[in-house]
Amino acid sequence: IQKKEYKNLDFLASSFMCIGLTFFTLADSRISPNFSIFGISMISCALLCDAIIGNVQEKYIKIYAATNVEVVFYSYAIGFVYLAVIMVPTGSLQAGYNFCSDKPLVYFYALIFSVTGYLGMQVVLTLVKTYGALTAVTVTTCRKAFSIVLSFLFFSKPFTVHYIWAGGFVVLGIYLNYLSKNSNWDINIKLLL
Numbered sequence: 023i024q025k026k027e028y029k030n031l032d033f034l035a036s037s038f039m040c041i042g043l044t045f046f047t048l049a050d051s052r053i054s055p056n057f058s059i060f061g062i063s064m065i066s067c068a069l070l071c072d073a074i075i076g077n078v079q080e081k082y083i084k085i086y087a088a089t090n091v092e093v094v095f096y097s098y099a100i101g102f103v104y105l106a107v108i109m110v111p112t113g114s115l116q117a118g119y120n121f122c123s124d125k126p127l128v129y130f131y132a133l134i135f136s137v138t139g140y141l142g143m144q145v146v147l148t149l150v151k152t153y154g155a156l157t158a159v160t161v162t163t164c165r166k167a168f169s170i171v172l173s174f175l176f177f178s179k180p181f182t183v184h185y186i187w188a189g190g191f192v193v194l195g196i197y198l199n200y201l202s203k204n205s206n207w208d209i210n211i212k213l214l215l
């Protein structure tokens with residue numbers, strides 16, 4: 023998207039983090055009776071879109087010297103159009119409106135969710151602007167893995183050894199990303215291969 027050159031170690035680190043998050047999801051499917059291949063596909067698609075949007079945002083921040091507020095506005099405006107095109111014809115928008123009308127407290131929860139989402143997006147865009155899209159995606163992937171770990175602490179959830187493997191892949195990806203940023207490890211990787 024941005025015609026950037028990445029090191030082999032960057033690709034390896036990203037691959038390990040994605041594999042780790044995929045294994046977390048697959049481990050959930052082993053212990054959950056409600057496994058859905060559609061859900062796995064949606065999560066995989068979300069990870070792919072997460073990687074793409076960071077690069078697109080970084081590109082337009084550089085081209086137009088856009089502020090974080092502008093990037094958030096256009097990102098969400100485009101997302102709103104996509105959602106409207108899907109939700110209006112399927113009737114999902116009306117169903118959501120009816121649900122919120124029956125339970126007005128949902129509006130308060132939506133406000134809290136929106137404010138915290140906006141603040142989180144500001145942090146991510148600051149990371150993109152300061153350190154680049156790859157670092158921002160790495161940080162958000164770490165946050166997702168950390169959220170999974172916290173879910174074990176706060177919610178009763180069955181544990182399987184597959185979570186340890188998944189966590190190991192994520193940690194290895196983070197470590198490789200760290201090595202990539204702090205040394206010229208590409209030469210050593212090429213010698214090994």
